[in-house]
Structure formats: C-alpha cells, structure tokens
Amino acid sequence: MASPRPATADQAEFLEQLLGDGLLVDSGVQGIYGKGERFEEVRMGIDALLTRTAAGLGAERLRFPPLLPRRQLEASGYLSSFPHLAGSIFAFEGTEAEAALQQERAGAHEDWSEFQQMTDLVLMPAACYPVYPAIAARGALPPGGVFVDAGGSWVFRHEPSGDPARLQMFHQHELVRLGEPERVLQWRDEWAERGLELLRRLGLAAELDRASDPFFGRGGRMLATNQRERALKLELLVQIAGPEPTALASFNHHEDHFGSTYGIELADGGVAHTACLGFGHERIVLALLRTHGLDPGTWPEPVRRELSPA
Numbered sequence: 290m291a292s293p294r295p296a297t298a299d300q301a302e303f304l305e306q307l308l309g310d311g312l313l314v315d316s317g318v319q320g321i322y323g324k325g326e327r328f329e330e331v332r333m334g335i336d337a338l339l340t341r342t343a344a345g346l347g348a349e350r351l352r353f354p355p356l357l358p359r360r361q362l363e364a365s366g367y368l369s370s371f372p373h374l375a376g377s378i379f380a381f382e383g384t385e386a387e388a389a390l391q392q393e394r395a396g397a398h399e400d401w402s403e404f405q406q407m408t409d410l411v412l413m414p415a416a417c418y419p420v421y422p423a424i425a426a427r428g429a430l431p432p433g434g435v436f437v438d439a440g441g442s443w444v445f446r447h448e449p450s451g452d453p454a455r456l457q458m459f460h461q462h463e464l465v466r467l468g469e470p471e472r473v474l475q476w477r478d479e480w481a482e483r484g485l486e487l488l489r490r491l492g493l494a495a496e497l498d499r500a501s502d503p504f505f506g507r508g509g510r511m512l513a514t515n516q517r518e519r520a521l522k523l524e525l526l527v528q529i530a531g532p533e534p535t536a537l538a539s540f541n542h543h544e545d546h547f548g549s550t551y552g553i554e555l556a557d558g559g560v561a562h563t564a565c566l567g568f569g570h571e572r573i574v575l576a577l578l579r580t581h582g583l584d585p586g587t588w589p590e591p592v593r594r595e596l597s598p599a
C-alpha cells in the first residue's frame with residue numbers, strides 16, 4: 290500500500306469542514322470522496338463554462354470512458370515516467386475452487402491478488418490520452434491541425450493524501466491541440482492567458498508559473514529540470530489549503546512525443562506537435578469554496594453567473 294502523504298493542519302481542517310458540511314462524502318479511503326449536491330452543482334457549472342468556451346473557439350467535442358486500453362498506456366511512456374501513479378485493472382478468471390479460496394481470503398480482508406489476472410484495461414491516467422490515437426486513426430491532420438475538447442473525464446492517480454485538493458480520482462477537463470509546431474505553441478500561449486482570465490473572472494487569485502511533473506526515480510529529476518527550463522509545463526495556481534499554492538490547471542507541451550508515438554501526420558507529411566491543457570474540476574470547486582465560502586448561494590453574483598449552466 291502507498292504511504293499516504295501527510296496533510297498539514299490547514300488541509301486536515303479544510304477536509305473536516307467539507308465533510309462536516311456535506312460537500313464531500315467520506316469513503317474511508319483517503320482521496321476518494323462522494324460529492325454532495327452543492328459541490329456537484331458548482332462542478333457542473335465549471336464543466337459547462339469550459340465546454341462553452343472551447344466550443345466558441347472551434348473545439349471538436351470527443352468523450353471517452355474513464356478506462357484506457359492497456360496497450361495505449363504501454364505506448365505512451367507513462368509507466369516509465371509515473372509508474373507510482375498508474376492503476377491497472379485485474380479480474381478473476383479462475384475455477385470454482387479458486388473462487389472459493391479468493392472469497393475466503395477476501396472475507397478475512399487478506400491479500401487475494403494471486404487469484405487476479407491482468408486485463409486489457411487500466412484506469413485513465415490523463416484525460417487527453419485517448420485523443421492522440423483517435424485523431425491519428427483519421428489519417429493526416431487538416432492544414433492548421435485540430436482542437437479537441439475531451440471533456441471532464443474521471444482520471445485516477447495512486448497517491449492517497451489527506452489534502453482534499455489531492456484526490457485519487459477526479460475530473461480532468463482536457464483541451465488538446467494537435468498541429469504544426471508554431472500553431473500548437475501559439476495555442477498554448479493564448480490559452481495560458483485565457484485560462485488565467487477565466488479563473489480570475491471566478492474571483493480566484495490565479496497566477497501562471499512554470500512547473501514540472503512528479504517524474505519517478507533519479508532519472509526523473511533530470512526530466513523535471515529539463516521540463517521546467519524549457520517551459521514545457523505551465524500551471525495556473527491558486528492558494529487553497531496548505532503551504533504551497535495548488536495547480537487548478539496545467540499545460541503540457543509534448544512537442545513531437547505523441548505525434549511520433551501514434552504517427553500523427555501533418556497535412557504536409559511532417560510529424561504533428563501536440564499540447565494539452567487540463568483543468569481539475571474538483572480543485573477549481575475547492576478553490577472557490579475556500580475563497581468565497583462554503584455556501585455557493587452567497588457567492589458574488591458575477592461568479593454565480595459564470596457558473597450558471599445556461
């Protein structure tokens with residue numbers, strides 16, 4: 290079992306308030322919560338706001354289930370960069386006798402993993418992953434490339450924590466741009482500004498900064514340094530609880546990584562560049578609750594208007 294990250298007193302207190310107020314519903318496992326109606330209404334408002342904004346800028350809407358074919362995870366390089374965050378799906382394919390043994394172990398809450406076999410599926414680690422092979426399968430991109438809104442999809446990260454802003458399963462709203470290198474970079478820079486404005490319109494004191502991913506192991510430190518130096522990852526940060534500001538959204542510029550992996554071709558035959566922007570729905574809700582108070586009915590009128598589903 291992964292050792293949970295310790296929460297600060299501030300984070301623990303915020304989590305207590307959220308549970309006590311019925312905004313979140315406890316499951317007994319850190320980072321896995323149900324949501325009360327007030328929480329979910331705000332989240333749906335954010336989903337609608339992002340969907341509307343992307344559609345107004347010509348995004349094509351694609352939606353995928355929160356499971357990824359295992360082959361896609363294997364091809365993506367995720368298991369070398371983030372083996373500690375991935376979740377794989379195993380299932381029972383044994384005999385009646387084995388089923389009985391499995392039940393015996395499970396009934397005693399002991400380890401029953403030896404009766405489980407790997408399936409073709411893993412939990413979705415990032416909501417943009419299914420977009421690349423789906424677009425590659427269409428053939429060469431049209432001139433100018435493609436802009437996809439992959440929606441607010443459930444994603445899984447195996448990192449139990451007492452910080453309510455660090456969930457194991459949450460909604461990541463992914464916007465993905467595929468195309469010529471300069472178009473993709475321009476899109477990323479435009480959305481950095483647009484994303485900042487969008488969060489500030491919600492009354493959040495958001496800041497843009499360079500960042501790096503939590504790459505695994507010693508080799509990972511070099512990847513992280515390179516990523517930060519070359520500004521391949523940007524984040525929109527807001528103070529929620531705890532010592533550091535929390536990323537409500539993050540941009541990843543993959544250059545030709547997914548283009549090469551999946552053979553995504555440009556109209557002129559070159560390899561496509563890609564970038565994605567993922568907004569964390571739950572983190573935005575938490576930042577709003579922290580900033581404007583636990584009762585969305587009392588939030589400033591302009592903020593409520595932005596989040597109304599119409």
Ligand code: ZN
Nearest residue numbers: 415417565567
């Ligand atoms: Zn992504």
